[in-house]
């Protein structure tokens with residue numbers, strides 16, 4: 001089966017119907033990751049099939065949940081985005097969301113800038129900074145494979161807009177990390193996900209400031 005068909009079938013299993021432009025951009029993004037991997041040291045994965053399942057479909061699994069939490073335009077900060085996961089995928093699927101992919105490593109942020117330019121994604125930017133030192137205000141703050149929940153929310157607490165939410169992509173439900181969250185954050189939903197082609201546990205931990 002072609003990469004395009006695998007992507008379309010996987011997206012359909014996640015409840016998503018990809019437009020031709022979205023499909024082409026996602027495949028082009030996967031190809032850019034592999035093309036520039038040696039220069040930017042972006043991923044341990046080496047073949048298009050695993051990039052498709054472990055990066056593209058894994059990131060696509062948050063799109064439907066995100067549609068529920070964020071039906072309309074918003075500013076999203078993806079902390080420790082690396083090659084742009086899940087931020088680039090969100091930017092491709094949601095042109096009403098302004099996505100900032102943040103990374104402490106300059107060349108990773110530069111790669112995301114290059115992706116934004118090559119794929120003509122006006123709602124995407126790569127930014128080089130440490131999250132603790134960043135200023136700004138974001139309604140959504142996401143992360144995937146970044147840090148413990150406690151370090152994620154403490155490092156980005158000053159960046160969450162009033163009424164905003166954190167979206168942490170995790171593997172197995174991290175009960176121990178949830179128990180160690182600081183009092184200035186609370187979990188309001190833990191959502192288990194099934195990623196097509198990936199035989200692994202996945203969940204989103206949704207958090208907000210108490211009383212928000």
Ligand SMILES: C[S@@+](CC[C@H](N)C(=O)[O-])C[C@H]1O[C@@H](n2cnc3c(N)ncnc32)[C@H](O)[C@@H]1O
Pocket residue numbers: 079080081082083084085086102103104105108129130131132143144145146
């Ligand atoms: C394991 S990678 C995950 C990358 C991507 N989110 C993914 O799922 O493939 C974690 C990233 O966080 C970045 N990082 C670590 N500490 C950071 C900080 N304090 N501020 C911003 N980025 C940070 C690292 O440079 C690295 O690219």
